[in-house]
Amino acid sequence: MYLFLTLGILVAAVSAGRGVWSPCGLSMLSSITPMTEAGRGNRFSVTARWFLAGGIVGGLCLGAVAAGAASLLALADLSTTVRWGIGAAAAIVTAGIDLGAFGIELPIFKRQVNDAWLRTYRSRVYGAGFGWQIGFGVATYIMTAGVFLTIALAILGASPLVAVAIGATFGLVRGSAVYIGRNATSPAALNRVHERLDALAPASRRLALTVQLLAAVVLSGSAFGPAAGLVVGLASVGALVVSGRSQPSRAATA
Numbered sequence: 001m002y003l004f005l006t007l008g009i010l011v012a013a014v015s016a017g018r019g020v021w022s023p024c025g026l027s028m029l030s031s032i033t034p035m036t037e038a039g040r041g042n043r044f045s046v047t048a049r050w051f052l053a054g055g056i057v058g059g060l061c062l063g064a065v066a067a068g069a070a071s072l073l074a075l076a077d078l079s080t081t082v083r084w085g086i087g088a089a090a091a092i093v094t095a096g097i098d099l100g101a102f103g104i105e106l107p108i109f110k111r112q113v114n115d116a117w118l119r120t121y122r123s124r125v126y127g128a129g130f131g132w133q134i135g136f137g138v139a140t141y142i143m144t145a146g147v148f149l150t151i152a153l154a155i156l157g158a159s160p161l162v163a164v165a166i167g168a169t170f171g172l173v174r175g176s177a178v179y180i181g182r183n184a185t186s187p188a189a190l191n192r193v194h195e196r197l198d199a200l201a202p203a204s205r206r207l208a209l210t211v212q213l214l215a216a217v218v219l220s221g222s223a224f225g226p227a228a229g230l231v232v233g234l235a236s237v238g239a240l241v242v243s244g245r246s247q248p249s250r251a252a253t254a
Helices: 002-021 023-031 034-039 044-076 080-099 123-136 146-156 160-181 187-224 226-245
Strands: none
Touching: 002 023, 002 080, 002 146, 002 160, 002 187, 023 123, 023 160, 023 187, 034 044, 034 187, 044 123, 044 146, 044 160, 080 146, 080 187, 080 226, 123 160, 146 160, 146 187, 160 187, 187 226
């Protein structure tokens, strides 16, 4: 249980962070800033708190869904070794998706929140509503298959508490992203925020891949022994080298 909790929280945090570079995430960083909120007669600090709260609740909802599945899995009474093996396979598959090995081009589920809410509802409504959708993880653009690995690890822990903790972590990190734009008090400042994000985009993609491969190595070693962990580890290093040499398109790294 503790291994799934540790790896799940790590993968959840990094996968949630990767979502900042989705079109939806970048749009949020342009739409909810001190500058834009002042223009709408609102305070950024208030809207951001509602957004964070919505993100956490969204993550808790994701965790609750996973908790239901985890409870059912617990009834199956699978051994820990079997669940480690399933987790290892899941991590290898999701890492492969991020590498483009299965012909799936990220991002997927290309849906953004409805920006008409900004002109229709009060800040607490669009703040919490946008935050919930972002924090739920699968309601908007999915930038890394690590989101699916997050869900898998939450379920494989076979503990509702583990699942909720992993979901809450995802929602907390996703919701906290609104504060990246806390210094965007002018168009020039907002532009600097996006320039810094552009520069960090390839690193975010690489980190999301790395944690999935790390999960694959740890779970393979736990389930099948050190030799299996070593083989997966060597393959993971090779995958990272190949990935580092590739030149992903802007759409894949934005």
